Amino acid sequence: GQNIDQPTEMTATEGAIVQINCTYQTSGFNGLFWYQQHAGEAPTFLSYNVLDGLEEKGRFSSFLSRSKGYSYLLLKELQMKDSASYLCAVPDSNYQLIWGAGTKLIIKP
Amino acid sequence: DSGVTQTPKHLITATGQRVTLRCSPRSGDLSVYWYQQSLDQGLQFLIQYYNGEERAKGNILERFSAQQFPDLHSELNLSSLELGDSALYFCASSVAPSGGSAGELFFGEGSRLTVL
Numbered sequence: 001g002q003n004i005d006q007p008t009e010m011t012a013t014e015g016a017i018v019q020i021n022c023t024y025q026t027s028g029f030n031g032l033f034w035y036q037q038h039a040g041e042a043p044t045f046l047s048y049n050v051l052d053g054l055e056e057k058g059r060f061s062s063f064l065s066r067s068k069g070y071s072y073l074l075l076k077e078l079q080m081k082d083s084a085s086y087l088c089a090v091p092d093s094n095y096q097l098i099w100g101a102g103t104k105l106i107i108k109p
Numbered sequence: 110d111s112g113v114t115q116t117p118k119h120l121i122t123a124t125g126q127r128v129t130l131r132c133s134p135r136s137g138d139l140s141v142y143w144y145q146q147s148l149d150q151g152l153q154f155l156i157q158y159y160n161g162e163e164r165a166k167g168n169i170l171e172r173f174s175a176q177q178f179p180d181l182h183s184e185l186n187l188s189s190l191e192l193g194d195s196a197l198y199f200c201a202s203s204v205a206p207s208g209g210s211a212g213e214l215f216f217g218e219g220s221r222l223t224v225l
Contacts, residue, residue: 048213095206
């Protein structure tokens with residue numbers, strides 16, 4: 001079956017770096033998505049990884065290891081506006097996204 | 110602005126009632142997805158339509174139904190409402206026939222349903 005695990009909540013300090021982990025189990029692999037969701041708002045796309053390695057996009061980077069069923073989202077130079085939930089999602093065998101419960105990131109001054 | 114429009118933004122109704130949520134996808138997107146998100150919960154996939162046809166079904170209750178019209182807008186009908194149906198209902202669209210085939214999903218701002 002499909003399963004995605006993320007920490008429920010993390011706290012970090014403004015200006016610091018935080019790594020949000022995601023482990024997944026799928027019968028096949030068709031990539032991994034990260035989305036950001038501010039409280040009460042719509043999720044917005046952050047990244048898509050299909051090959052192993054690190055993809056950098058400004059302050060945000062996403063890493064994938066297919067052999068380990070593991071990904072992380074790295075946020076640098078944290079800003080207060082980064083306080084949000086971060087959702088990890090992988091497609092199932094029918095290419096429908098299976099979503100993790102999300103990691104709520106709290107940024108403190 | 111994702112380009113996906115949902116109405117109404119807020120809706121308050123009573124148990125046992127029926128409501129209809131509406132979604133207009135981004136211009137050019139053929140797929141529409143409906144998700145339910147209860148307070149502090151993850152996104153629960155309800156149903157997907159692609160170019161007017163039902164494509165995939167998730168954890169959608171029998172009291173709920175949806176359709177996609179020829180102009181590609183979609184409606185989600187929720188009937189015999191219960192307190193537990195109170196949630197944010199998101200619509201998303203994509204170009205691809207499924208959101209996982211490297212296709213990014215674009216979400217509307219959601220419809221917040223409160224059942225009293």
